[in-house]
Amino acid sequence: MVQESLYLQHKKLLDSAIAALHKRQFFSPYAEHPKAYSAELDAQGKEAFGRLLNQNFVQLNQDTEHWIGEEVSPLWNYGIGIHYPAVSPSKYIENSQKASKSWKNTTIETRAGILLESLERVKARFFELAYATMHTTGQSFMMAFQASGPHAADRALEAVALGVQELRRYPQQVAFSKPLGSHSLEVQKIWKPIPKGIGLVIGCSTFPTWNTVPGLYANLICGNTTIIKPHPKSILAIAIFAAELRKVIREQGLDSNVVQLASDTIADPITKKLAEHPAVKLVDYTGGSFFGNFIESLEKTVFTEKSGINSVIIDSVDDMKTVAQNIAFSVCLYSRQMCTAPQNVFIPQEVRTSTGVLTFKQVAAHIVEAINGVVHHPKMGSETIGAIQNDATLRRIKEVQGDLLLAPQVVHHNQYPNARSQSPTVVSVDAQSVAYRSEYFGPILFLVKTENTIESVAVASVLTSTHGAITCLAFSQDEEVQKFIAEQMNEVFVPVSFNMTGAGFVNQHAAFSDFHGTGGNPAGNASFADVSFVNRRFVWVGNRKME
């Protein structure tokens, strides 16, 4: 079969990926530092992105009833003018059902070959993808390149590898023999993983590919056709993935509607219609909790990543300056528009350091200074904070209550003078305050004054179990205290990162090594990528046969 040749072409990478799944070590085959690529590739990517502007995005080669698009570059502060094909929700479903007839009958190897080939094709467009991401999300070049390109591709590969491993868990056929005294019962047993049906993957505005491709590739490897519903303000990056997938599928003689991009507009959303359609059996969702809770209430197989409140717990440190720099970078990076970024820093009245005890005020001063250091860094400042994806984020921050320690400032981008940028606001609050007890997405940091670490952990734990959290960063020089923090926070199903300094940041969740989300608290019900992330997408049936 011609389709198997793609599998053989990518078999080595797939096998390495499967082997890497259990080791939880560094494995990032698509991650090459952009500097390793030539300036020529960068220029080509930028040019390719430029050619897409103000055009219809025709490379999807999809059914089209009308063209829509309303993306605005947070860096340019004007629309990028790209329009995407759109049809009615029922037409997407109809196409998907039709495509399903062949896709579900392909072999695991055929699907794996196609999916890995699509990642190869996307790899050739990493620079274009970076610019597409920058001008829809406001991310800096470096983050846009890494998150939307190699790191997303790594996550997609992880989902494929996990899928292949689980789909191969049982032998396809077994001659079952049960001894019955004088004779035996002989039955042929045939095991099949049956895909659940149509999958819907709902993207978010800030990480249009990184959060979308795990569910997309997990669905596809398990034999489920998939409709991608991107955020209307952040379509382009995932459209590039979808286009490459559709091309490879078509080249292999299959119906390219195995994957469809279903774009919509803020004024005329189609997400609910698609999610509620009875033919849609699987829903992957990244976004706010309000809509996420609706998605979870559907009687379907759903995978969610919703909002949460991430905590930093400072107990004791070696050097406060280094710690403050680490926290500052995690907070400044893309202006806290990452679901892994800390919102609240719990600081007790006294913090032990190797050079003496610091008060809350002194610790706060260190953090403020470090944030100022990042923001005002002439070369890296605006690169680190990037731009704000949408205005609502800034509006919410204005409502924040607390003692202002650092006022928001407009940050000048050298390259993009019109960029919607603002440095983090820092406020201090008492532990009793309610101000920090809801989620604020964007450039805001709460420094919360507590009696001691026990109170810090108690409040962080309650917030995690009620509002969810994806990360927890903790600093302690005391092994017993570390143990206490780990136990208490793990109880509410959030992992703890201890004493991060230097190049280690709480925001980083590497494919193949870190789980992203645990699925155990209100921040979401799924994890990139535990085994349930693929196993829940298909059903084992075991036929039996006597002759």
Place this chain on the structure above:
Amino acid sequence: MVQESLYLQHKKLLDSAIAALHKRQFFSPYAEHPKAYSAELDAQGKEAFGRLLNQNFVQLNQDTEHWIGEEVSPLWNYGIGIHYPAVSPSKYIENSQKASKSWKNTTIETRAGILLESLERVKARFFELAYATMHTTGQSFMMAFQASGPHAADRALEAVALGVQELRRYPQQVAFSKPLGSHSLEVQKIWKPIPKGIGLVIGCSTFPTWNTVPGLYANLICGNTTIIKPHPKSILAIAIFAAELRKVIREQGLDSNVVQLASDTIADPITKKLAEHPAVKLVDYTGGSFFGNFIESLEKTVFTEKSGINSVIIDSVDDMKTVAQNIAFSVCLYSRQMCTAPQNVFIPQEVRTSTGVLTFKQVAAHIVEAINGVVHHPKMGSETIGAIQNDATLRRIKEVQGDLLLAPQVVHHNQYPNARSQSPTVVSVDAQSVAYRSEYFGPILFLVKTENTIESVAVASVLTSTHGAITCLAFSQDEEVQKFIAEQMNEVFVPVSFNMTGAGFVNQHAAFSDFHGTGGNPAGNASFADVSFVNRRFVWVGNRKME
């Protein structure tokens, strides 16, 4: 640690069980045919059961506010007079939370040792368990012995083996090293499977251990303390499991409230209160769909086996007599009070056999004759059909509409003259009838007249996707037709058993080889035991540490 010694004692069995998980071959370490046991053991078991009658069941050694019990033997037709300890729902929760503190911190090996030791202890009580099951469910001796004893223990072992395998999936600790050009990022990563919390396992009246122990042992191996809520009319058999579990846990110096039996009465049920309690995070349920749907609507991790309508599809056969005998036995066995028993037999106008074509009427006559053969078999008749667990089952059957082919008859039990027994009612209906399109649990069989196999499959498929099904039995001599049936029925997530004759019956689902339920249609959302059956009971967290 003293607790590890139990692990070492049972390690060999556990390792074999883990190895057996993927092979899907015959593996049944607890299944020894009762004849292999001595008559002495049988007598001892009967005596032990006799001693329990009309007494308080003290061996649970549980907190007691009052004693309750209202079980009635379907064989004797009077109450067995055993009373069980009961406390308020909130007290069970409180006890469970307290016991959780130590249980969740035990090692996987400690828990595995305790659980396998409890199965050893139960094994010594298999005969007692058989009589306990007979006199609460109405099962015959042979079925009660097999289902409640060895086959249930095999299923419990399967859950433990699967749990151990999945809990050990990742290394406990990894030195993670990410190359960063001139230097590298070094992080210690620590992986922990964190139990979700308190589990509630809700039993059914007909298979009080077989359907209960998978969830129970799966919860326990994953570190979740568990409350068993048996059906008020079928407590004794699972009480024996609970008593042995509690004894072993206590002997190991742990809080025996890791497992509690929460008995209730029909008049004063506590299931809803327990299921809705916020501390209960996991619910396993076997029973009717109405309550099952309520359980599935809870925002918890739930595993259900509800009701369904199982089909037989007759296309063509070698020898109709053999086929009729196979169907008849599957229908008569425990009077169709098994969730795997067929309800509807789809028969086309013409059925090819090796000796010519038979009409619907002729096929129906074969089946009726075969059922009569089983029912009136002097030695095996009453043994096969057993007794009816409760009166409501018989009342429902009286409402059935259709052309009566075989009237119900009271069947005389040699040993139990007062047994509540009734032979299967057989009716024939047209495919257009609605009579057979809802679930009838108990001794009733519908022969459904269809145009052809295509219609048979179409109707069976629709019934499966709307009402659920756990099994499908099909007879065809044509490979293409077999392929068609398998594809159509697998699409609605039900496995097909082809051409069962002799000692092979559709009702049989062997641990380690067959999945019981697929989780893909309305008959339930879980499967005994796919990997999700254990993986959804705990959460992976990955702590990270830099020094």
